[in-house]
Amino acid sequence: MSSFWFASLRESLERTKPTIGMLIWLLIMDISPVLSLVLLYFHTTRVLFFAYVAWVWLWDKAPEAGGRRFDYVRRMQHWKWMAAYFPVEIRKDGELDPNRSYIVGCHPHGIMTFGAWINFGTEATGFSDLFPGIKLSMLTLSANFKLPILRDLLMALGMASVSRKSIESIIRQGPGHSVAIVIGGAQESLHAAPRTLDLVLKKRLGFIKVAILNGALLVPALTFGENDVFDLSVMPDGSLGWRMQQWSKRTLGWAMSTYRGRRVFPLGTLPYQHRIMTVMGKAVDPEEVVGHPIDPQNLTRNELVEITDKVHRAYIDRIYEVWNKYKDELAPHRIKELELVE
Secondary structure, eight states, X not given: OHHXXXXXXXXXXXXHHHHHHHHHHHHHXXXXXXXXXXXXXXXXXXXXXXXXXXXHHHTOOGGGTTOOOOHHHHTOHHHHHHHHHTTEEEEESSOOOTTSOEEEEEEOOTTTOHHHHHHHXXXXXXXXXXXXXXXXXXXXXXXXXXXXXXXXXXXXXXXXXXXXXXXXXXXXXXXXXXXXXXXXXXXXXXXXXXXXXXXOOTTOOHHHHHHHHTTOEEEEEEEESGGGSSEEEOOOTTSHHHHHHHHHHHHHSSOOOEEEOSEEETTEEEOOOOOEEEEEOOOBOHHHHXXXXXXXXXXXXXXXXXXXXXXXXXXXXXXXXXXXXXXXXXOTTOSSOOEEOO
16 A cells, blocks of 8 residues: 555656746746845845845856856756656757857747757757757846846856857857857747747847858757747737837846736746747858858958848748748647748
8 A cells, every 4th residue: 555655656746847847947037036135134144145246247257258057057857847847849950060159049039938948058858969069058138147146047057148249259169169049039029929930030130240250150949839838918019018018128128028827826927838849950051151251350341241131031041941841740730820020
């Protein structure tokens, strides 16, 4: 009887691990304000906390220089639990040469960017095993590195600022050093309706220019199912809610999306359990696109603009290539085709 009881208990724990992983993630998102208040409450920690905040705001430049990566944090077991919740998976459609550097464009943003976070910010789905020799850094808003405690966890996961200085600092560390950027940003989260894949990409040229000027290749990472884990309430253009979202995006760097999920906890909202699959497309080499070697030092402004436009179009074509190849398998219940909405 006791062995049956313990077996049932183990089975129950195995079933709840994915939910525990998601709850830990929600706790991590709230860790900065909660621990900050705790440290401010006690006299013994208040002075140390103020000194730490001053160091963060005035002296620590690590977020602009590649962060402070610790692989054991990326490999913690609860990330695998979190990945199993949906589940989140990754698939490669082409190889990545470890002697080159890459800018991986992540699409779409979704509400919470679970696909990019789990696949590129952790080792839960085995990125390093799938692409040996590629040391990928997930990039996020510089403002996130002003938040005490959370910032240091983000850097331990290999994350860094999404500024141009940060991107170049990482790429210039040598072959294999690469970055992943959620190209559509906060604006794209406002288009994250279920069973759609609307991208904000038409005018996003900055990452293309940085790749051209630093000899990096571009890799589209298209995530199927990202928009299906929450129900988004779309605000009509010009409405009060829409204006508030645009203000939040301009001022804070993130949009106040209105959404609902599977269940609401004091820490946040659990997403629906829907399969998320990130497909890594074949790399786009700017030199192959233009048909000749590129010397960044001798490019005129007009030449850079012309090359950027050509590479941008080639990059978009590669995204559609991935979409058309996998849409029937990974987006069978779609209500529309992939669309560049902005």
